[in-house]
Amino acid sequence: MRVCVLGAGIVGLATAYELSQSGHDVTVIDRALPGSGASGGNGSQLSYSYVQPLADPGIWAQLPKLLLSPSSPLKIRPQLDVHQWRWGLQFLAACNAATSRSTTIALLELAAQSRQSFDAMLAKEKLAVDFSNTGKLVLFSTKASFAAAQKQMLLQRGMGSAQKAVSANQCVDIEPALASYAPNITGAIYTPSECAADCQKTCDGLQELLAQRGVRFLLDTAIEKIALERGAVTAVKTHQGDIEADRYVMALGAASAPVARNLGVYLPIYPLKGYNITVDVNETPGSAPDVSVTDSVRKVVFARIGSRLRVAGMAELGGYNTQVAPRQIESLKASTQALFPYSSAFADLHPWAGLRPATPTALPLIGKHPKGPSNLLFNVGHGALGFTLAFGSAAQVAAMLANQ
Numbered sequence: 001m002r003v004c005v006l007g008a009g010i011v012g013l014a015t016a017y018e019l020s021q022s023g024h025d026v027t028v029i030d031r032a033l034p035g036s037g038a039s040g041g042n043g044s045q046l047s048y049s050y051v052q053p054l055a056d057p058g059i060w061a062q063l064p065k066l067l068l069s070p071s072s073p074l075k076i077r078p079q080l081d082v083h084q085w086r087w088g089l090q091f092l093a094a095c096n097a098a099t100s101r102s103t104t105i106a107l108l109e110l111a112a113q114s115r116q117s118f119d120a121m122l123a124k125e126k127l128a129v130d131f132s133n134t135g136k137l138v139l140f141s142t143k144a145s146f147a148a149a150q151k152q153m154l155l156q157r158g159m160g161s162a163q164k165a166v167s168a169n170q171c172v173d174i175e176p177a178l179a180s181y182a183p184n185i186t187g188a189i190y191t192p193s194e195c196a197a198d199c200q201k202t203c204d205g206l207q208e209l210l211a212q213r214g215v216r217f218l219l220d221t222a223i224e225k226i227a228l229e230r231g232a233v234t235a236v237k238t239h240q241g242d243i244e245a246d247r248y249v250m251a252l253g254a255a256s257a258p259v260a261r262n263l264g265v266y267l268p269i270y271p272l273k274g275y276n277i278t279v280d281v282n283e284t285p286g287s288a289p290d291v292s293v294t295d296s297v298r299k300v301v302f303a304r305i306g307s308r309l310r311v312a313g314m315a316e317l318g319g320y321n322t323q324v325a326p327r328q329i330e331s332l333k334a335s336t337q338a339l340f341p342y343s344s345a346f347a348d349l350h351p352w353a354g355l356r357p358a359t360p361t362a363l364p365l366i367g368k369h370p371k372g373p374s375n376l377l378f379n380v381g382h383g384a385l386g387f388t389l390a391f392g393s394a395a396q397v398a399a400m401l402a403n404q
């Protein structure tokens with residue numbers, strides 16, 4: 001079957017990989033280069049066993065700070081955009097215990113499928129992506145937040161995630177680079193099976209091997225219009241001409257919602273902007289972390305990718321601009337120096353900003369839409385976990401096409 005994949009982020013590329021493995025004739029279109037959307041600069045954590053949806057009942061207590069505090073890692077910048085307000089209301093409606101629980105269960109199931117597919121791909125293709133499986137520590141600074149995290153841990157353990165609650169001293173045993181920060185830690189959840197990898201290297205590696213296998217890439221090629229006839233897509237219009245296929249898969253990340261609206265389809269996706277810095281590490285043992293670390297107070301994630309440390313954080317609900325705000329970069333640097341003062345000389349920070357394609361619940365949207373074209377599948381809305389979930393949702397798309 002001829003399949004056209006719209007978008008060469010990690011979700012589009014994982015989809016192209018699975019479809020090519022199933023023997024389809026695949027074309028990938030992107031307005032830029034592979035990984036140049038949210039994927040290339042993400043936090044590098046493969047969080048297969050520890051998930052914590054942002055839509056949580058705890059949000060209600062934090063709401064005044066979110067709206068008013070300049071130092072909050074979560075920010076709302078109100079826009080004259082009805083879609084932002086609609087998304088915000090849907091997000092608040094999802095901030096309850098029952099939704100958080102069912103989302104956690106669904107995310108863990110998809111993440112488990114994703115781990116299997118990603119591991120199989122990596123074992124077969126041997127891509128050099130700075131992969132590590134050194135586990136993850138999520139740090140808590142107050143008794144209340146640590147107690148809430150232990151409840152979430154019990155739910156995740158029930159789903160087969162191997163996790164344990166550990167003390168500050170145990171954190172240092174697991175990750176010696178945390179030694180100077182230990183007095184600030186009340187407790188942590190340790191998930192030994194978590195992994196990390198460089199998502200940009202994964203995108204580049206996938207593109208190279210898929211191109212060698214005959215997948216056609218139309219890069220620097222914006223999708224100008226999606227042509228419809230009798231409820232089906234007939235072509236994707238680009239400056240390179242009309243691209244025709246039997247099936248189409250939309251994987252346009254945060255841009256999916258406006259593109260889908262032109263097809264009469266409403267997708268509850270809005271961009272949640274985040275930032276990162278990437279620094280070369282001090283290789284002296286105990287200086288930079290080998291284990292992935294998430295600071296739950298600052299909402300900052302740290303992951304080792306080869307000889308670099310990727311530090312990512314912030315979530316701004318404020319539209320589609322990807323400008324890098326120097327204040328946020330300074331804040332990420334300050335967080336890194338607070339937790340890991342000896343990790344790097346911080347000579348070059350490589351600042352970056354990108355847009356998480358967020359749904360209100362944090363669950364991606366995979367498959368046909370009841371109001372959408374009959375030959376179009378969506379693979380969108382992976383939010384803060386797109387690298388983690390990409391290969392699972394790609395496998396689901398491949399299975400859906402096989403069933404058709």
Ligand SMILES: Cc1cc2nc3c(=O)[nH]c(=O)nc-3n(C[C@H](O)[C@H](O)[C@H](O)COP(=O)(O)OP(=O)(O)OC[C@H]3O[C@@H](n4cnc5c(N)ncnc54)[C@H](O)[C@@H]3O)c2cc1C
Binds near residue numbers: 031273312379386
């Ligand atoms: C700061 C930050 C930290 C993160 N940390 C993690 C993490 O540690 N672990 C994790 O699992 N996930 C993480 N994520 C989330 C993850 O990066 C995203 O969920 C994932 O990258 C989404 O992938 P995607 O392919 O759907 O979108 P994208 O990577 O954004 O790809 C969409 C593609 O569509 C193309 N496109 C858009 N419009 C058009 C058009 N009109 N024509 C042609 N092409 C178009 C874009 O150029 C882009 O290449 C993080 C995200 C951010 C921002």
